[in-house]
Amino acid sequence: MRSKIVLASVFIGAFFAFGQNEVDVYRLSNTYVQGSARFDAMGGSFGALGAESGCIGINPAGFGRSSVSSFSFGAIGTSVKTTSHFRGNGEAVSTGNSSMDAFKVRIPNLAGTVVSDVSSSNSGLIYTQISFGMNRLANFNNSFNYSGQQFESLLDVFASQAAGIDPTFLYDDMPYTSSLAYQTYAIDPDANNNYYPRLNSGDVIHNRTVLNKGGINEFYFGISANYLDKIYFGASVSYNTINFSESVVHKETLTDTSGVSLRSFVYQYDYTTKGGGMNVKLGAIFLPTDFLRLGITLHTPTFYQLTDESTATMEALHNDGMRTVDPTFIPTDKYKYRIWTPAKVVGSLGLVFGDNGCINVDLEYLNYGWGRLKTTNDEAYVAYDYKAENKVIKDQMVDALNIRIGGEWAINNTFFIRGGYGYYPKGYTLARTYGKNYSQTISGGLGFRINRVYLDLSVRYLTSSSVYKAFYESRTDLDIVNTTFNIGMQYKFDYK
Numbered sequence: 430m431r432s433k434i435v436l437a438s439v440f441i442g443a444f445f446a447f448g449q450n451e452v453d454v455y456r457l458s459n460t461y462v463q464g465s466a467r468f469d470a471m472g473g474s475f476g477a478l479g480a481e482s483g484c485i486g487i488n489p490a491g492f493g494r495s496s497v498s499s500f501s502f503g504a505i506g507t508s509v510k511t512t513s514h515f516r517g518n519g520e521a522v523s524t525g526n527s528s529m530d531a532f533k534v535r536i537p538n539l540a541g542t543v544v545s546d547v548s549s550s551n552s553g554l555i556y557t558q559i560s561f562g563m564n565r566l567a568n569f570n571n572s573f574n575y576s577g578q579q580f581e582s583l584l585d586v587f588a589s590q591a592a593g594i595d596p597t598f599l600y601d602d603m604p605y606t607s608s609l610a611y612q613t614y615a616i617d618p619d620a621n622n623n624y625y626p627r628l629n630s631g632d633v634i635h636n637r638t639v640l641n642k643g644g645i646n647e648f649y650f651g652i653s654a655n656y657l658d659k660i661y662f663g664a665s666v667s668y669n670t671i672n673f674s675e676s677v678v679h680k681e682t683l684t685d686t687s688g689v690s691l692r693s694f695v696y697q698y699d700y701t702t703k704g705g706g707m708n709v710k711l712g713a714i715f716l717p718t719d720f721l722r723l724g725i726t727l728h729t730p731t732f733y734q735l736t737d738e739s740t741a742t743m744e745a746l747h748n749d750g751m752r753t754v755d756p757t758f759i760p761t762d763k764y765k766y767r768i769w770t771p772a773k774v775v776g777s778l779g780l781v782f783g784d785n786g787c788i789n790v791d792l793e794y795l796n797y798g799w800g801r802l803k804t805t806n807d808e809a810y811v812a813y814d815y816k817a818e819n820k821v822i823k824d825q826m827v828d829a830l831n832i833r834i835g836g837e838w839a840i841n842n843t844f845f846i847r848g849g850y851g852y853y854p855k856g857y858t859l860a861r862t863y864g865k866n867y868s869q870t871i872s873g874g875l876g877f878r879i880n881r882v883y884l885d886l887s888v889r890y891l892t893s894s895s896v897y898k899a900f901y902e903s904r905t906d907l908d909i910v911n912t913t914f915n916i917g918m919q920y921k922f923d924y925k
Contacts, residue, residue: 449737449766449815451822453702454800455857456569457671457733458770460645461870461891462486463537463565465503466917470874470887471835472849476777476791477714477724482540482562482919485649485665487775487791488726490712492558493653493661495542503538503885503917509570513897514906515577515635537565538917553656560651560665567645569673573897573907576636581902582681583696584626588616591624604760605698605741613745613752615694631685637899643673643702651710661714667707669731674701679899686748694745706733706768714777724777730799733768765810767803771795786838793833797826797856827861829854837876845876847887860895868893874915883919888912 462473464483475484479491482501540562548555591599591607596618599608607624610616616624646669653663675698682693712726740761744753772795779789800822802815835849851870855861874887891911898904 449764449768449802450818451800451825451857453735454768454770454802454822455797455826455860456673457567457645457731457768458795458797458800459853459856460566461568461851461853463505463568463913463915465501465538465540465919466874466885466887466915467837467845467847467876467883468538469889469913469915470847470849470872470876470885471789471837472833472851472870472872472889474777474789474791474833474835474849474851476712476726476775476789477722477779478781478787478789479661479714482538482542482560483564485540485560485562485651485667485710486564486566486647487793488712488714488724488777489560489651489663489665489710490653490661490714490724490726491663492542492560492651493556493655493663493714495544495558495653496556496655497921497923498542498544499919499921500541501538501883501917501919502540503536503915504534505537505565505913505915506534507568507570507914508912509568509572510910510912511571511573512908513573513575514908515575516579516904535565536563537913537915539563554654555658556655558651558653558663560649560653562649564647564649565644566647566669568911569641569643571909571911572638572640572642573905574636574638575897575905576634578632578634578684579903580632581900582626582628582633583679583900583903584610584615584628584681584694586900588624588626591616591618591622593622595622600758600760604758605739608758608760609696609741609743609754610694610745612754612758613694613743614747615691615743615745615752627689627691628683629685629688631683631687633681633683635679635681635899635903637677637679639897640676641674643671645669645671659716661716663712665710667710667731668705669708669733670705671733671735672701672703675699690747690749692746692748694743696741696743698739698741700737700739702735702737704733704735706731706770708732712775719783720781722777722779722781724775724779726773726775726777728773728775730772731770733770734765734805735768736763736765738763765805765807766813766815767805769801769803771797771799784839784842786836788836789834791831791833793831794828795831795856796828798823798828800826825858827856827858829856835872843878845878845885847876848873849889865894881921883921885915885917885919887915889915 468483479494484491651665
């Protein structure tokens with residue numbers, strides 16, 4: 430039997446995050462607005478342009494640019510391909526690469542704008558607008574699998590975590606990890622309650638599948654106005670709904686079973702988060718000239734109320750049969766808590782070339798370290814101050830300046846060619862240590878106008894990389910390509 434290995438638990442993929450932590454805050458704060466096909470084609474860069482339903486995700490003053498009422502909707506197909514490289518640092522005995530694809534169809538954008546002509550009031554206001562609708566803010570669908578051979582085992586972690594704990598208290602102290610391994614006879618204690626996995630000096634073959642699903646949708650109501658065709662201002666209230674689930678299935682098989690009863694084991698962990706939260710956006714657009722437009726926006730924090738549910742189980746195959754966990758020792762938890770995401774400030778610059786086209790640049794600043802975990806205000810749950818977790822958020826999260834650039838060129842005002850680019854630095858210190866320090870989007874699309882009907886098509890690529898660590902010595906590099914195909918229609922009409 431191998432000597433005991435003490436392993437640190439460092440998890441970039443949020444596995445073993447059996448409580449609320451900085452990963453949850455980062456997940457809800459790191460969003461990419463998916464709007465109409467025109468919005469997506471221009472890289473989501475619309476802060477100074479407006480007159481587009483997707484602009485609510487950047488600057489609600491953009492609706493002030495609308496002079497006629499409109500209704501728009503769209504549909505997207507999203508393909509997410511994740512390629513994994515197990516033990517990509519080259520230290521493993523053997524490595525394994527794999528890819529997983531997922532394709533989903535959903536509605537990313539549904540919007541209506543009602544415009545009123547108030548110029549007769551002689552107040553300087555020309556038009557006012559009321560807007561409502563829905564946008565997609567985040568897509569959590571990102572599943573992957575890896576396999577390979579190495580010496581270190583997940584059982585080493587479980588044994589290390591249990592050190593010094595009497596077996597009768599394992600369920601109370603380590604219900605999701607060491608207790609399950611003990612129940613299935615995968616780890617054993619000695620007289621001093623030091624635990625050892627039932628492994629010998631041989632390697633084990635790892636195979637892990639991680640299934641992530643869900644996203645964030647924004648439902649909004651906005652008001653805006655046009656003052657003398659020079660200043661446009663707007664405000665919106667949004668309610669965001671979140672649905673996230675993660676399922677982890679980890680299997681290890683021994684390559685050498687001499688001297689031990691264990692042959693293989695399977696560990697499974699399932700976790701879901703559901704809830705919602707509100708935020709406010711305040712924005713303005715100023716036109717010094719017909720050529721130049723300037724925009725400024727403040728996004729307040731989103732105040733989420735969330736409910737987590739989790740469970741885990743394990744089974745181990747021995748030379749005399751399968752060992753499973755007694756149902757009374759399978760942990761299940763439900764907990765409510767709150768998250769405040771960081772505020773954002775967006776500055777925008779737009780250049781308009783008459784009826785020929787336009788270019789827009791958005792600079793979006795936020796500090797992920799401003800995010801906070803808060804205890805629930807539901808008296809049915811025990812209060813918790815999250816002091817230690819919030820200190821980690823403050824210490825490990827950093828600021829970021831997101832950049833979006835988009836452009837459009839019109840041909841006879843009936844055919845439109847569009848393109849865009851987005852640069853999103855990682856706001857998590859640990860994530861910056863591995864892989865690229867940023868994610869990026871590249872997009873393009875076409876538009877067609879037939880009288881009052883606008884038909885738009887776009888494709889948008891989001892590429893990113895990260896490292897997933899099931900435990901310290903088990904590293905998997907991930908390359909993610911998210912491809913979104915968007916088709917949308919907008920109809921403009923007079924409202925009296």
